[in-house]
Amino acid sequence: MHDDGEIAALERDLVLGARREYRRLTGDVAASAQADRGALIGVRRRTICALPTEGADALAAQDIAHDDEVRVLAGRPPAELLIVDDVAVVRLATGALVVRTPVLSSLLADYFEHLWDRAVPLADDGVRPAGGLTAVQRRILRLAAEGFKDDSIARVLGLSSRSVRRHMEKLAARAGASNRLTLGAAAARLGWI
Structure with missing residues (x-):
């Protein structure tokens, strides 16, 4: 056709x-x-x-x-x-x-x-993994693990880039991670993604 x-x-x-x-x-x-x-x-x-x-x-x-x-x-x-x-x-x-x-x-x-x-x-599946993350935090981590940058994550989720960065900083502090790579490894280890 x-x-x-x-x-x-x-x-x-x-x-x-x-x-x-x-x-x-x-x-x-x-x-x-x-x-x-x-x-x-x-x-x-x-x-x-x-x-x-x-x-x-x-x-x-x-x-x-x-x-x-x-x-x-x-x-x-x-x-x-x-x-x-x-x-x-x-x-x-x-x-x-x-x-x-x-x-x-x-x-x-x-x-x-x-x-x-x-x-x-993209949508919340209703399951709270270990660590009690919010639906937004889980989405941010999933998109980051897929290779999305903060600005792209913000556009996908309808958030500001600043808000995404704050979430990433809080997640990194909570996981004891010093950068995105160690945050990804910690998130996998903790069952967040």
């Missing part, structure tokens, strides 16, 4: 017709919020927002619906991907490839799962 309007309509129809799950890999979080989620009761919705570690556009958590699972991954994807049940749409520089062959869509689903495991959860 080459027409952007046709591709968008196909993606919308696939998402609205989802029976079990839809998975999206995108560099644009707004793309994950386009579907009418009221029609998707009982459908698992997962999105990986792949953002560059430097110069990322602001990613506002309020743009993401409560029922969606969203994770952030540093770097741009080679192509944007939408997998709905057993059908995949791979967006290319010009147009898109629609994959309906079960073997190929399964391979793309495996690729998504691999990236999902590496990505950092």
